[in-house]
Amino acid sequence: MPQTVEQQDISMNDIKGALQSGNTDKAINLCQQALKNLGDKDKEQQVDILYMLAVAQRSKGAIVEANQTLDTLLPLAPEHSRAYQEQGYLYLLTGDKVKATLAFAKASKLNPALLASWQQLSTLYAELGPASGQNHATQQVEYLTHLPTEIRGARDLMYEGKLALADKVCRRFLQNHKHHAEAMLLLAEIGMQLKLYHEAEFLLESCVEIHPAHINARAEYVKLLSKLGKFSKAKQQADLLLSKQADSQPFLAAKASAMVGIGEIEAAIAIYQDILKTRNDLPGIQLLLGHAYKAQGEIKAAIQAYRQAYKIRPSFGDAYWSLANTKTYQFTDSELTLMHNQLNNVALEVDDKIHLQFALAKTYEDRLQFEQSFHFYQSANNSKKDCIHYSQDKLEEQISAQKTVFSRDFFSAHSNLGAADPAPIFIVGLPRAGSTLLEQILASHSMVDGTMELHNILGLAARLSGSKSGYPNVMNEIDKQYFRRFGEQFIEQTQSYRQGAPYFIDKMPNNFMHIGLIKTILPNAKIIDARREPMACCFSGYKQLFAEGQEFSYDLSDLAHYYQSYQALMTHWDEVLPGFVLRVQHEDLIDDLETQTRRLLDFCQLPFEANCLEFYKTKRAVKTPSSEQVRQPINANAKEQWKHFAPYLSELASVFK
Template identity: 40%
Template sequence: MTVSTDSVPLLREAGAALARGDLAAAERAVRAVLRQDANNVVAILMLADVASAVGIYPEAEAQLRRAIALAPDHVEAWVNLALVLVQQRRTDEGLALLDRAIERDPAHVRAAGSKANILAQLGDYDAAASTYEALLARIGDNADVWMWYGHLLKTLGRQDDAVAAYRRATGIAPDLAEAWWSLAELKAGRITDADVATMERALAASPTDPKALFLHFALGKALEDRRDWPRSFARYAAGNRLRLALEPHDRQLVSAEVDRAIRIYDRDFFAARAGWGTPAADPIFILGLPRAGSTLLEQILASHPQIEGTAELPYIPQLVQALVAERWRDRAAAHPEIVTALDSATAAALGARYLESAARHRKTGAPFFIDKLPNNWLYAGFIHLILPNARIIDARRDPMACCFSNFKQHFARGQTFAYSLEDLGAYYRDNVRLMAHLDGAMPGVIHRIQHEALLADPEAEIRRMLDFLGLPFDAACLAPHENKRPVRTASSEQVRRPINRDAVDQWRHYEPWLGPLKAALGLQ
């Protein structure tokens, strides 16, 4: 695959624009290249990247197919096309394409890793494990693959095997920051003093590397386990500063979206749209802030014989983003305004599309299933519009405990509000005021569970929750730790222990440094 020297400056310009998120500038530069050279594969691939970033997946698919026709041996393009197909809910096609890519290049790490990740998202954990094992057999030791395999083993509850996989990864690459963080997250006592010294050396060698934030969070947890609160907080704060510099958060943007949602999603809005959507009653949405106890609620409900736990499904945000993407050149197109343009047939189609996508994750035949994506709280009104008989559980936790737990958790992506104490306080307050409004706008749809009340009297709170769902009490819900289902969230280890209050007041050890959070929450 050759690139004309005349195109190089424009391609560099497009690449820089993509890196900073300026999609319009990237598109202009790429199209300028294609006007000079219509078959420039690099430019075509970049145009596909722009379309994918905007969410116009049919256009991304068309460009990727064009690139593959011109350069059939470019396996990366095959992998990108497979991922675009998955985004369009054509998962079987995507997996088949990844299989073809792996046949062409059996040692292609991204192709096999993408396949394993998709299989895990679908709940096909054994197939995902086999994919990793086959890849490792082909390529020998690879630190990234061992780390990814460790993530899967952790999900399956195979903690000792996960530790061994992470240790294998750090043995191959002692500076693999994410593997150290994953090991630190597993359980108190996993990180030795020698490990701490290794991480500190790696951090000193590359203090400004974006991956250094993993080391800060890992050291924060290791020092927390040693009850060294000042140094632990300093590490958490340093990691968050690095992450915020990479992914800035606009708290005013979130507050403005909440303001508009409160104006639009009122009783009159829903009264005017009575009877809209898909009448299915099987989805149960658990939402709220991350670290508010939603994984425990999911594990409790998934222990009921009539409820299946699936995962944090991405489909509600994807439906909203697709509506916005249809008008991506219109800067005024945004949620929730985009919802006001829907008609009854479209609302029903969106509900049906959600159910079709979620069906891939259902394995047991239970009549109800859980979607536990915390960020769905911003779209609770949209959920009620397209799925009016679905029920919503709002997970709520003490503001200081919840916000600090987010601050010390390194999220993979998408939680930009968690990287500063001030942003956390504002986000928590926005969540509370929107949910309070929706209590009145959608009466009887939302049931709130206060985490501390659940821990204090589990049976009473579980009975109230099941009554809300119209289901009989089942004693299995009192022993969620006995449920061996895979858990793919940061709380996977906690929910494999009996319900306990161990972490309720953990934030108080860090109280001397949490003044900005108290102020942002209005507690000072």
């Protein structure tokens, strides 16, 4: 007896086949039945089927039904570029060219490889204006049209989040078209999204050497160098861009951003101000100007710049969040109303929504309205989690591998192979555990340079991960002479962040995962574990919107699991490397600053200096969320802030009883 449609497993190929043959009724029927069979089991598949259903309905001329389908799809996937492209087509069918333009613009912003959207925009802007919009759309059409079909397809896959497939297509193309500039650039962009920064850096460096006139590749190279903290090199590359386009606002901003990174903050501020003299309608430049002022400790000037940013673009969520993230700014009632109004804007970008939700959460916390505050913290974290992919299982695999490879036997067989330089002081732990305070105390010592959260160890781990055995397993296979070389490279690559003191700090908290690697390549380095009481640490992380990474921090269950995993690995390091790590409990530091500071300096083999107790007087650029706290004398205000939210934190409390 043949199966009915209801009994069959319906594939996307079945639906696409019906559409391609022009049988829209069959395609609609297949989509509707597939959705019925699927239920709420698979959100990603549900989104794909809803999109195909909207296409089929539009093809049939069922405009109302197609719009209803998109109204179901977009809350599930608010950054679905092709859904907005479908909206554009539907608006064209009803003659609403203004809304069609907005929809195609949204689609092309989310996925710049959507040739069809750019083609529609080129026509619409020609009719409706502005001329600059038509010029840009026409340029994009020309750029995409001249790309090899494979690379255009791979670019589309990348923007749709299908990174593994995009990577595969791009590599296959490069096998037959070695050193193709656009393919090298795209493969580097994919690598950056996969956090394979070393490979991306190598590709971009090679690309600009082979194709020195390729502006886009060099611009991406500057961005990556800044992301990696290689600010001196980023500045040099930005100057090369400016030698070709001296008045380019993006290139000037890129140079200024690099200058902030190397401490040339006043000169960077001057560049931002010069840009704003020419164009005073650039909220992004106002934001960067605010960040530069904040890093320098000029908080009033930073606030003024952030406020100007949202006045230019009232939906600019990052401007509100940057104000909240000063930890000292108090929003006015009118600003609070403005934020709520923006949050209710149906056209609000997802990124703006997340920033606004975090800003509102901080606002209500400051006003002691804790239930309302937690509502926004929870909404903000849920919104952010929808945009990322985090796996507790993957973390457990990483922790287990570290424990397996870096055993007592490993360190017995690999002792004193690395570079002997004792200069590096690593501060590790979880974000929001007090590492910035420890850094500021140490950086107040005359023999210690404060730097930033350096990516070098993470970059080395990523490089080793590319080996056949993977990292950390490859550590047992590497020729032992390489360990000294790795250590020397670390010292050499971090030289540009130092100011001449004998010791310097690397405050990358995630390096707790790589203490075994650090010990192997830098046996005389110092490791300080910044530890904070788990409820306070986890909730503080939950309240923070991080610039990048820390994907575990947007869910209370993930936070608890991550904290426990971190504890377990630190216990392992204590067992296999006794005495190599100094644990500093944040609460102990708050209660007795001098005793803990002396203990810290003794561990680092540094003589006591009273300046370390007056760390808040030390003038240096600080770019972490705690920048304003460490410019104040020590206080216990934050020790038990989480208790205001205790009724909503049972998920954490059940773990940390």
